Amino acid sequence: MDENDGVRAQSRCVSREEQEENELSTDLSNLSVGMAETKRMDYLRWDDYFMAVALLSAMRSKDPSSQVGACIVNASKKVVGIGYNGMPSGCSDDDLPWNKESSDPLQNKYMYGMCIVTEMVIGIVA
Numbered sequence: 535m536d537e538n539d540g541v542r543a544q545s546r547c548v549s550r551e552e553q554e555e556n557e558l559s560t561d562l563s564n565l566s567v568g569m570a571e572t573k574r575m576d577y578l579r580w581d582d583y584f585m586a587v588a589l590l591s592a593m594r595s596k597d598p599s600s601q602v603g604a605c606i607v608n609a610s611k612k613v614v615g616i617g618y619n620g621m622p623s624g625c626s627d628d629d630l631p632w633n634k635e636s637s638d639p640l641q642n643k644y645m646y647g648m649c650i651v652t653e654m655v656i657g658i659v660a
């Protein structure tokens with residue numbers, strides 16, 4: 535052992551610390567690679583997404599026999615309208631009839647309701 539042994543020893547010690555640090559950072563970097571967020575691949579396709587919006591909207595309908603939902607989307611895939619079948623807005627769905635086979639046309643829902651898509655398109659362009 536000469537006078538440089540201590541230095542070498544210290545230097546070896548620092549080296550080991552550095553090595554440990556390197557190992558630690560390597561481990562952390564592995565960890566961060568392992569935890570890295572990557573894009574989900576099982577996300578909803580646009581068509582399914584818009585159809586799901588339409589299905590959800592249909593659940594708002596008060597029509598006892600048919601529940602229809604709609605979701606209108608523009609060319610940029612932006613929803614420009616959602617809706618469901620029912621009485622025209624502003625008309626009470628407690629007062630208007632929900633029948634469909636009454637001999638009195640005024641007592642049938644068809645006299646008052648309109649295809650929801652038609653109604654929505656009118657709403658969008660109006």
Ligand SMILES: O=c1ccn([C@H]2C[C@H](O)[C@@H](COP(=O)(O)O)O2)c(=O)[nH]1
Pocket residue numbers: 597599600601602618619620634643647648649650651
């Ligand atoms: O494309 C459609 C088809 C139907 N609707 C609405 C209109 C009515 O409220 C009902 C149809 O009633 P039925 O008892 O099934 O005849 O559904 C619509 O909005 N859009």
